Structures are given as structure tokens and as C-alpha cells.
Amino acid sequence: MTDHSSRHALVIGAQRCGTTYLATALDAHPQVTLARPARPEPKVFCDEALAARGAEWYRRTWFAHARDERVLVDKSTSYLEDPQAPARAAAVLGDPHVVVLLRDPVQRAVSHWRFSTGHGLETRDLETALRADLVEEQPWDPDRTSVSPFAYLRRGRYADHLAPWLATFGADVHVVLLEDLLADPAVLGGLLEALGVDPALAPPPEPGPVNASEGERPVLGEAFLGTLQEYFEHSNEALAAQLGRRLPW
Template identity: 70%
Template sequence: MSGCTHRHLLVVGAQRCGTTYLATALDAHPDVAMARPSPPEPKVFCDAELSTRGAEWYDRTWFAHATDEDLLGDKSTSYLEDPRAPARAAAMLGEPHVVVLLRDPVRRAVSHWRLSTAHGIETRGLEEALLADLGDDQPWDRRRSSVSPFAYLRRGRYAEQLVPWTTAFPATTHVLFLEELLADPAVLPALVGDLGLDPARTPPPAAGPVNASAGDRPDLDAGVSEALAGYFRESNADLAARLRRPLPW
């Protein structure tokens, strides 16, 4: 890495919301260097000890490949769920740009279930697994995952997860919706401009999400659909009010 001064970007989640797609698109911009290797995700600010190692260690460890890029980007989807991460990031990086990418929480939950199933972590059917998350936290192997692989629904309560980030970085937190990112080609250049970079230098992104899973909204039992709608109703309304814009789902 050269001796020039870099700014920092955190793509903090949410999981299964197209963050890999977004990170890949940003990495293609000549003024952005995303962390490598990826995978794994850095997840530095989910770890109390790693968070104390300083910006020099952070840049050297995850951005050794960077040269004269203006913005160094860290995509770690666990950050959004960790209320301690914003303060740790502020202590090390000052005021980074923070990007949050969200999607329909039911589609996100189904995609999450498919991922846990594909990795052999989940053995229950879709509806059983989703409804189980309406109850108490379910135990999981913390050696395999930094966050619960069974929090299918609670991870979609975006409004409460956003508060620590918008409180810590009110001027530099950017919230996007995957549905709009995929449908509107102007969304990505607008974000690039908000990050202080030249939108005209943004290469066109790939046709769709990198880690997409098929059938993220299969037919659900009417009772299950009603239960999920009720579960997310208050959170969705809170999110729309906080963002002062309608939700695209």
C-alpha cells in the first residue's frame, strides 16, 4: 500500500440482501479497494481485541493490495447486528462511510434458510424453521458462526439494527434497497456520488446478485404468511418512518 491517505467504507449488511453483489460492483470502481481476501469477511469490529489493533494494522491486514484508491471498503454483514460495532469502528476509523443494503425481510429469511440448509446447519423444513424463530433464541454452534444461523426473522427487523449506526454516523450512513438497486441503473452511480467519488467512472454491474438463491419467496401457508406479516408490520413501519420513504416490498 502506498503512503497516501485513504478513506474508509463499511458495507455492514444485511445478510442475504445482495451485499456481495454491491461490494463487487464497488470494487470495480477505480477509486475503491475492497478488503481481501474475501471470503472471509473481516468482521474486525465484531471482535473486541481486533478492534484495538489500530488503523495501521487494519489497513495492512486487509488492504495490502491497495495503491492509490481513495476508498477502502470492508464488507462484513455481521456488523449490522452487533450494536458494539459502530463505536469500535469510530474509535479506529473516525467517520467512515457506512452502507446498509436491505430487502424484503420475508425473502431475506427464505434465502437465509436456504443458505443454512445448504451448509448442513438446518434440517427443518422452511415453515417450521421460520415459525421457530418467533420464539426464543435457538442455540447454535458459536465455533461455526459469529451470529445465529437460525435468526431468520429477527435479522429482518432492520429498524432496530440501524439505530446504533445512524446514531454513530448520522451524516455518512447510506441505506439502499436491493429491489431498487437491481431495478434502477441510477441507484449505484448515485451511491458512488454520495461516497464522494466520480459516478461516471462506475463500471456497469453484473446482471444480478452474486450469491442469489432460487425461489426466495415460495408459496407459504396462509397462516404462516399472516404470522410473518404481523411479525414485521411494526418494524417495517418504523423503518419507513426513520428513512422517510416508502419501502419497496
């Protein structure tokens, strides 16, 4: 039976930023449990009609397995770029913890292209696909995917996507950078402590690499890499200002 004194947490990191890796590490903690089934992701707060069903339906549907865990985690990468999702989540959950996992946006874009290609959604080569997204938003079929499989660069403008979450939840938003998470075990411990659970009870997380099954990594040409870094320059500066720290990329 679900303990209604538990606090909810949303893991809303951008797609291809290691959110499954982080959610698995959180779920391994005895005081934390992940929504089940984990796939497909709940995506409740991307849908006004589903969110309107309320907290009891939400808990009964996604956390029927929970017992006395302190933190109930919903991992849905689609939440980050939906500007209406924060208000819906606040209406249903009150004051959840919000965990945002981010990654070098250029590396994320490459990983995203590999994912779309591997799932038969993308047929263009890497540079052609990324250049198309530089020009305009690409058409996509919402019946096949919940978010665009071609938003390789737009999805990496993290500061824009993060703003509504910071405005709604403020200090309850915990931003984690994948590069830091993989380099320093203390980052996961600090996050667990921020979520209100004992870091000492956490088993060691699985070692990387994240998304290791993606196959051979394509290489971007120096000139085009410079174009992408310029594209993200303003967004990265805004993100650094939001976080009050320098970025590791």
C-alpha cells in the same frame, strides 16, 4: 502502498440482502477497493481485541494491496447486528462511510433458510424453522458461524439493528434497498457519488439475479405469510420513519 488520505467505507447490509453483489460492483470502480481477502469477511469490529489493534494494523492487514484508491471498503454482514461495532469502528476509522443494504425481510428470511439448509446447518423445513424463531432465539454454535444461522426473522428487524449506526455516524450512513438497486442503475451511481467517487468511471454492474444458485424457491402459505408480515409490521414502520420514505415491500 496504501494512500492514507483514502476514506474507509463499511458495507454492513444484512446477510442475504445482496451485499456481495454490491461489494463486487463497488470493487469494480477504479477509485474503490475491497478488503482482501474478501472471504472470510474481516469482522474486525465484532471483536474488541482485534479492533484494539488500531488503524495501522487494520490497513496493513486488509488493505496492503491498495494504492491510490479514494475509498477502502470492508464488507462484513455481521457488523449490522452488533451494537458495539459502531463505537469500535469510530474509534479505529474515525468517520467512515457506512453503507447498509436491506431487503424485504420476509424474502430475506426465506433466502437465509435456503442458505443455512444448503450449508448443512439447518434440517427443519422452512415453516418449522421460521415458526421456531417466532417463539424464541434458537441455540447455535458460535464455533461454526460468527452469527446465528437460525435468526431468520430476528435478523430482519432492521430498525433495531440500524439505530446504533445512525446514532454513531448519522449522515454518513447510506441505506440502500436491494429492490431499488436491482431496478434502477441510478441507485448505484448515486451511492458512488455519495462515497466521493466519479460514477461515470464505473463499469456496468453484473445483472441479477442475486443469490441465483440457491435452487428451487419454497413457497410460504398465505396464512403464515400474513403472520410474518404482521411480525415485521412495527419494524417496517420504524424503518420507514428512520429513512423518511416508504418501503418497496
